[in-house]
Amino acid sequence: MDNPVPTPEMRVDNIITRLQTTANAFVAITKELDLDMVLQLIADSAKQVANSRYAALGIVDEQGVISFFITSGISKEERELIGALPRGHGLLGLLIKEGQPVRVRDISKDPRRCGFPPNHPPMTSLLGMPVSIEGKIVGDLYLTDKIGKSEFDDEDEWWLNLFARQAANAIINANLYNKARQAQKNAQALAEVVGSLNQFTEPHALFDQISKATCQILGLPAAAVFMLDEQVARFSLQAGIGLKQNSDDDTFLPLKGSVAGEVLEQARTKVVSNLTQLDEIYVPYLASGKLPDSLIVVPIREYGKINGVIEAYSQVARQFTPDEIALLEAFAVKASLALEKANLFHQKEEFLSMTAHDLRAPLSAIKMSSGLLAANLPEDFPPLLSQLVENITRNSERLDNLMEDLLDLNRLENGRVHLNLERCEAGELINAAVNSLNPLFEEKSQLLTYTTNSHKCWIVVDRKRMDQILVNLLSNAHKYTPTGGKVTVALDTSESSVVIKVSDNGPGIPPKEQNLIFDRYYRRPVHEQESKISGTGLGLPITRNLVNLHEGKIWVESTPGSGTTFFVQLSIAPFET
Known part of the structure; x- marks a missing residue:
């Protein structure tokens, strides 16, 4: 029995239905920007536009080779059987290379089906459409097995052509968005790894x-x-x-x-x-x-x-x-x-290390000579000359400390410092450091106190290096605390760690500088004009390296005008059995 001839009313209803379907498809593919989602939506929507059982979308690269192949209407297992991407020969080649629509009543009998993968699901009728914009082909779209009819007709081709044009725009937009997003990801990834x-x-x-x-x-x-x-x-x-x-x-x-x-x-x-x-x-x-x-x-x-x-x-x-x-x-x-x-840093370190070693011998001679001279000065020696001898002794000692700091930091940063670990009582270590530096604080009328709310607690540290950590932090506090100021050392404990706090009531450190103070040679700008405050700028870098070597943590908290507190956290030693 022949198909009934459609009445004008039926044709109008059909046009309205297809217009609504196509409009919905336009909305679906244009509101999405993720490329993979857009490609799948195009394949799914094309099926609805022309009422087919199966749809496939191929996207070509700059060389015209199919780089994406998206399907709709077949199972996951059937898609896996298709295997490799189509090669773009036969009918698919016509779509890509010539940019012309293709309509076939029974593709199984057409010799041009050679372009399809060998394990492609069986097909009967086919409608193929190039996907292009401004004459540039970006892919191809083909539908198979017209539902309810034996083949696709002129109306199917017209509607699919209209949809393919909009699909090309959606693909271009998604591509641009995808490239911009990928460029942003690349820039972020590059920034992260470069920072490392x-x-x-x-x-x-x-x-x-x-x-x-x-x-x-x-x-x-x-x-x-x-x-x-x-x-x-x-x-x-x-x-x-x-x-x-x-x-x-x-x-x-x-x-x-x-x-x-x-x-x-x-x-x-x-x-x-x-x-x-x-x-x-x-x-x-x-x-x-x-x-x-x-x-x-x-x-x-x-x-x-x-x-x-x-x-x-x-x-x-x-x-x-x-x-x-x-x-x-x-x-x-x-x-x-x-x-x-x-490499420049390594060369600089080698130069500094070599220079420090080479200066050691003449400096030792200067220190020994000035010490002998100071010890044997006659009572009637002119005061001015006595002051000069004292200057030589003091500054040679300062230079010796500088070279020792340089060598020490160089050894630390190159992994040449090894710890002699032993169980030590944290409070005893702090007391020893405080007592040794008390005379220095008294010279500036500063009050140095130590408080603790805990009983004895044991840590596994290198005793000599732990003393160096404490002395460096206390010396730093003494240096930047004004005359008559106050420095407090506190010890807090928990089940797993101890925290040593060294607090002063000095000028404080601005937030932007708090990450810089552990860099070598760094000195706080607020003190640049104060000639009485001197130092190598190596004490805190050495301290940080020593704390890290003990697998501890060191950080600083400070508010400008309200003083500074340095924190050192170390693990508590396990109980001896």
Whole structure:
């Protein structure tokens, strides 16, 4: 029986229904900005617009290759059977390359169905539509199995064409939003990892952090840093994460036969999407025991010259996006600057250490000579000359303390200080430090007191270094507390820790400076004009390093004009059995 001829009223009702369906579809795809959601909504809505059983949306990249394939109307199992992305041949190729609609009554009998994946669900009727905007094709949309009819008609094609144009706009908008969001994420990720790099001043620790950060920003399982050794013409592994090291040979890359060597020769980033297609290219094994299938290598430059590379590895073959490449290149620039800074810091530390050692011998001679001279001055020695001898003795002692602080801080920051731990009673340590410094406080008419609300409590510390921590904090309080001021030491305990508090009623520290006072050589600007307040600016950095070495915490609380309190928290020693 033939289909009934539609009356004008039926046609109007049909147009209104399809208009409402299409309008609802427009609203659905335009109010969403997440790209994955937009693509799925387009596939789902297209099915409704043309009343089909199945819909699929393919999105092409800049090279015209299908990079996304979204389906609607089939089960998860059927989608998994389809497998790889369509290749864009046959009918799909016509949609993508020629940009013209395609309508077929029975696709199973059409030789152009070769472009569909071999495990594609069975199809009968088909309606295909290019998805384009201003002449640029961004994808293709095809529907199969018209519901209620044997094939798609002119009206279906007209409505799908209208919908595809709006879909193109939605895809472009979602793409722009996705790129902006990804750029924001990349910038945030880059800022976070760069911030972590700036915390390291020791090159090898920095190499480790660069490897970890590379994996973090790209979401890859393995990365490595290789530095150029020009004397033996090869790259040496400095740090790696996710790699398997079988022998010493795995710690080197030859200049010939490695991607790193090509980066050095061509002075640019190198991306290899499928390493199995290359011959005699050396790459390290991953921790899984397998070779990577893809990698990206970016140069590290020091003062404009390539002296190393960052390599990032993928265990599966993949394409690195332009955004990923740009992100790693930007990170490599920051890593290069951090390495330059670390190398300069290392050179400075070596110079300071060497200078301090070289000055020790002549300074010892000056101290000994001035001490002998002061001890044997005749009674009628002119007062002015006596004052000069005293100045020599005092300032040589000050210089000796400065050099000792420099050497001590250098040893601490390079991990060359080892603790001799023992059980000590916290109150006894504090009392000893307070008693030794009381005469110093009395010279400025300052009141130094120690209070505690606890019974004896034991901590495991290096007695000598703990005394150094307390003396540094008390000396700092003495220095910045005015004449006649007050300094209080308090000891608080809990079940797991002790907290030592050193409080003064000095000028206080502005909030913006409280994170700086533990940096070497830093002195509070409020005292720059006070010549009587002197110091090396090393006491608090040394104290922080010593507290960290004891696995404790140190912090400061201060309000300008209301004094300052330093806190040191240490774990309580376990009970002896």
